[in-house]
Amino acid sequence: MQNRTEKWMAEGEQVLMPTYARFPLVLKQGSGATLRDVDGKAYLDFVSGVAVNALGHCDPVLVQAVQQQAATLLHVSNLYYNLPQIELAKILVQHSFADKVFFCNSGAEAVEAAIKLARKFAKEKRPGDRFEIITAESAFHGRTMAALAATGQAKYQAGFEPVLSGFRQVPFDNADVIANAVNAHTAAVLLEPVQGEGGVRIPKPGYLAAVRKICDNAGVLLILDEVQTGIGRTGHLFAHQAAGIVPDIMSIAKGLGGGLPVGAILAKDAVASVFQPGSHASTFGGNPLVCSAGLAVLKRLTEEASFLEAVLEKGDYLIAALKQLQTACPLIKAVRGRGLMIALDLTIPAQDVIEAALADGLLLNRTSENTLRLIPPLTIRQEEIERMLAVLSKILKAKPDKEEHAET
């Protein structure tokens, strides 16, 4: 007899566009870091909806805030003010470099808004014809057409050409190439402080500060895409805070709504003021429901004593434990991470490990053929970290090394 998972998968395939290589898993319920599928099997979640469920699944305070807001006011047009949007903007401004916030619904939309703001700023406030955005190789900024052009990777762009003009990629983690690329047409430099989809690539200390200086000297804006790194993921509210610099524009999304779709860009008044009525808009952006969720997330991260320190501590512990595992397990080539954004380069396909983990009730994710990524809820508990380590260790130790395998 067909189980529920197979039944729902078959039904899903009939009606959903095949844009995702989905795992054979139909999820129904969640609590903390645990998910349950339609057949009742439990999974420990080290994916968090790809760095979204910052407070885990169905956090009671977040759920209550959303339930209360749903029963009060779901949506009004941005032709009017609404209370949760103002409250969320206030808390973001209070805890960042920025003076002003614009709300949208996703990471890609936030990147689009950042590009538009930078272009308009360059047009109005800088001499000459400045429109070009310099981005980094192996970056990821989203799937809409401008974000795709900013992403600059052939594997995402294939089939959608011509790619929008006005973007130029340079190698990541090299300030000199940015200095050389900036010219009379440059409007902005757009970077992730730590590349997420690129495999949790952490630049050398001093990189962001050097880029900040280049941008200042050239009168070019620095846009930081913190869609993945922001909202506590790296143990700081925003990853750039660890580098001691501030951007001119920052895009955020993912963890911001804790599971509801909300994105935003933040900027100082001098930049934000070029957006005037009619410049940019979003029907749903910053509606009361999603902002009530954002408020619950931001309040927890900023008001709960040592929430962010705990993210750093748990991340450090996990990275140290994985490095320890590496000494006993030659399949692990490298371990790197910051806070709870961690990657392991393997000598074998990451997909094999993910599939074995799935069978053992553990959800893992990969950024490329050989790179596993761990992005658990920020609220992950110590015993859950231990459980994940035990499962991962068992799987990796049971797998033959690729090289060893090739010899047999």
Ligand SMILES: Cc1ncc(COP(=O)(O)O)c(C=O)c1O
């Ligand atoms: C750094 C970064 N920017 C933008 C995006 C796109 O976000 P979304 O999928 O919400 O459009 C992502 C998604 O992974 C991301 O990691």
